[in-house]
Amino acid sequence: MKDHEKAKKIIEVLLFVAAEPLSLDKISQILEIKPAVARNLIFELKKEYWEAGKGLDIIEIANGYEMCTRHEYSNWIEQLKKQRRENKLSPSAMETLAIIAYKQPITRLEIDNIRGVNSIGVVQTLLDKKLIKLVGRKDVPGKPLLYSTTLEFLKTFGLPSLSALPRIDELIQK
Amino acid sequence: MKDHEKAKKIIEVLLFVAAEPLSLDKISQILEIKPAVARNLIFELKKEYWEAGKGLDIIEIANGYEMCTRHEYSNWIEQLKKQRRENKLSPSAMETLAIIAYKQPITRLEIDNIRGVNSIGVVQTLLDKKLIKLVGRKDVPGKPLLYSTTLEFLKTFGLPSLSALPRIDELIQK
Amino acid sequence: MYQVRLPIFEGPFDLLLHLIKKEELNIYDIPVAKITRQYLEYLSLMEALDLEIASEFLVIAAMLLSIKSRMLLPKHQIEGEDEVEEDPRLELAKKLIEYKKYKEAADKLEQRFSFYQQIYTHSYKLEMQETDLVECDLFELLKALQKILKKKDGKMEILISNISLEEKMEYLQKLLANEEKILFLDLFKETRNKMEVVITFLALLELIRLKKIYVQQQKLFSEIWIFRQ
Numbered sequence: 001m002k003d004h005e006k007a008k009k010i011i012e013v014l015l016f017v018a019a020e021p022l023s024l025d026k027i028s029q030i031l032e033i034k035p036a037v038a039r040n041l042i043f044e045l046k047k048e049y050w051e052a053g054k055g056l057d058i059i060e061i062a063n064g065y066e067m068c069t070r071h072e073y074s075n076w077i078e079q080l081k082k083q084r085r086e087n088k089l090s091p092s093a094m095e096t097l098a099i100i101a102y103k104q105p106i107t108r109l110e111i112d113n114i115r116g117v118n119s120i121g122v123v124q125t126l127l128d129k130k131l132i133k134l135v136g137r138k139d140v141p142g143k144p145l146l147y148s149t150t151l152e153f154l155k156t157f158g159l160p161s162l163s164a165l166p167r168i169d170e171l172i173q174k
Numbered sequence: 175m176k177d178h179e180k181a182k183k184i185i186e187v188l189l190f191v192a193a194e195p196l197s198l199d200k201i202s203q204i205l206e207i208k209p210a211v212a213r214n215l216i217f218e219l220k221k222e223y224w225e226a227g228k229g230l231d232i233i234e235i236a237n238g239y240e241m242c243t244r245h246e247y248s249n250w251i252e253q254l255k256k257q258r259r260e261n262k263l264s265p266s267a268m269e270t271l272a273i274i275a276y277k278q279p280i281t282r283l284e285i286d287n288i289r290g291v292n293s294i295g296v297v298q299t300l301l302d303k304k305l306i307k308l309v310g311r312k313d314v315p316g317k318p319l320l321y322s323t324t325l326e327f328l329k330t331f332g333l334p335s336l337s338a339l340p341r342i343d344e345l346i347q348k
Numbered sequence: 349m350y351q352v353r354l355p356i357f358e359g360p361f362d363l364l365l366h367l368i369k370k371e372e373l374n375i376y377d378i379p380v381a382k383i384t385r386q387y388l389e390y391l392s393l394m395e396a397l398d399l400e401i402a403s404e405f406l407v408i409a410a411m412l413l414s415i416k417s418r419m420l421l422p423k424h425q426i427e428g429e430d431e432v433e434e435d436p437r438l439e440l441a442k443k444l445i446e447y448k449k450y451k452e453a454a455d456k457l458e459q460r461f462s463f464y465q466q467i468y469t470h471s472y473k474l475e476m477q478e479t480d481l482v483e484c485d486l487f488e489l490l491k492a493l494q495k496i497l498k499k500k501d502g503k504m505e506i507l508i509s510n511i512s513l514e515e516k517m518e519y520l521q522k523l524l525a526n527e528e529k530i531l532f533l534d535l536f537k538e539t540r541n542k543m544e545v546v547i548t549f550l551a552l553l554e555l556i557r558l559k560k561i562y563v564q565q566q567k568l569f570s571e572i573w574i575f576r577q
Contacts, residue, residue, distance in 0.1 A: 005227075013229035013247045014254055017468045030253045053179075055187035073187045079204045080188055091513050094554065130304055151302065156557055166490055233467075240469050248466035263461065265454070266358045272453035288446055291359035291404045331457060332464035340456055342449055
């Protein structure tokens with residue numbers, strides 16, 4: 001790695017994508033440069049950000065370096081988060097999801113019977129969010145569609161597999 | 175929001191923290207500026223990145239804007255991640271996806287007719303990968319399900335919107 | 349040594365297009381007899397190699413044979429009309445053209461795909477973080493919940509809880525607004541019935557999903573702590 005500016009740009013990219021603070025060792029190892037050189041480049045980058053009055057910064061944290069936002073910008077970020085809260089599942093969606101998780105594959109009518117209300121909207125929401133999917137049709141008159149949970153469901157709830165769900169009869173017995 | 179440079183910096187911070195492509199509407203709503211103004215600021219930002227020869231870029235994707243790395247830097251990033259991102263789609267999946275992308279909404283039978291083979295497995299794979307979704311039923315006998323591509327499809331293929339697909343009749347001329 | 353290299357085809361149309369391209373033929377003017385022969389040869393090769401032949405290949409084989417025989421028949425003209433009978437190959441040609449279009453679109457998509465696989469967004473980073481963090485802990489959480497349910501078994505009233513998931517989530521967040529961390533077990537100290545235990549647990553899951561809180565333990569099987577994000 002000869003080119004000074006090029007190295008700085010690579011460090012910037014690495015700091016951008018890294019999922020955790022990057023140690024000096026790691027950076028210098030990837031770029032094949034001395035840690036002291038890497039440190040200088042990071043400082044230059046930090047200085048450039050500062051001089052340009054950027055909202056982004058590079059900080060030293062937990063034995064490494066990380067790209068982050070300056071705290072003056074937190075209000076703006078809050079507004080972004082506020083809007084994302086809509087992603088939340090409604091209680092009725094959670095309820096329907098729980099029923100599908102435990103009784104899959106299940107038809108909409110069966111869900112409706114358990115919940116005592118029509119679930120057409122909730123089921124569509126869960127389909128849209130890819131938490132459930134169609135898996136076929138039940139072999140009864142009318143051949144209603146059958147729903148099951150998806151891989152996304154497991155991911156969203158951090159479950160290793162469906163068998164990791166607490167057993168329903170253990171949760172509520174008697 | 176009066177200060178032009180300040181607004182640009184806020185947009186940069188928002189693009190940095192957002193976990194998904196940010197729409198022009200959302201950005202302009204947060205900053206209380208017109209979408210056209212926001213778009214100009216994003217372009218200025220993009221131009222600045224380009225002129226500075228940065229490894230970072232801002233792209234228009236999936237009806238929004240997102241900060242990302244330039245592809246020339248992927249080798250460096252892969253050293254960081256160790257394991258490569260290997261998400262290959264099979265030729266038949268790619269073929270089926272192309273048909274759905276251009277002819278959406280489309281039924282499975284219509285896909286089968288174009289491909290000359292049964293596509294049930296491939297369609298399920300594409301559903302699982304969230305590249306396509308169910309959008310309803312066609313109003314013909316049997317009421318078959320209709321499939322369309324998703325936002326995830328746009329994201330995966332770096333498309334700002336469906337209209338950015340190359341025109342199909344330009345792809346083939348004798 | 350002679351070695352057979354068997355290309356894998358997506359379907360009968362893919363195979364036909366391959367044959368047409370190999371022989372540099374015009375799709376609208378296919379020498380049906382020749383193509384049919386090659387097509388059937390390919391099928392018998394697949395058979396000889398014990399590869400399963402999808403029924404769709406056989407359907408098109410039958411179609412080819414039918415076109416071939418129709419082309420052998422003398423053209424009969426209906427009296428009084430000088431309309432020429434349609435070329436029996438036209439339907440197949442149209443299908444092949446249509447298919448070829450999407451095959452090329454798929455190639456273009458493939459190019460975009462490999463290009464964008466080399467571009468990393470910030471959200472990619474966030475995704476990695478999430479799964480790493482929650483996945484291992486949840487298994488422990490479930491085990492912890494089972495312990496609580498066992499311990500409380502028999503001692504709890506059987507009541508229909510009047511606390512909703514929403515309320516429980518709010519309650520948990522209020523608790524965490526004052527404290528930096530809470531012991532998982534402490535959350536269940538005052539739960540009065542199983543339904544409430546379950547709701548507390550679901551509220552916890554939902555807050556983790558929304559990234560309001562995260563759970564950690566120092567090592568496996570040690571106490572589980574809940575932190576606000």
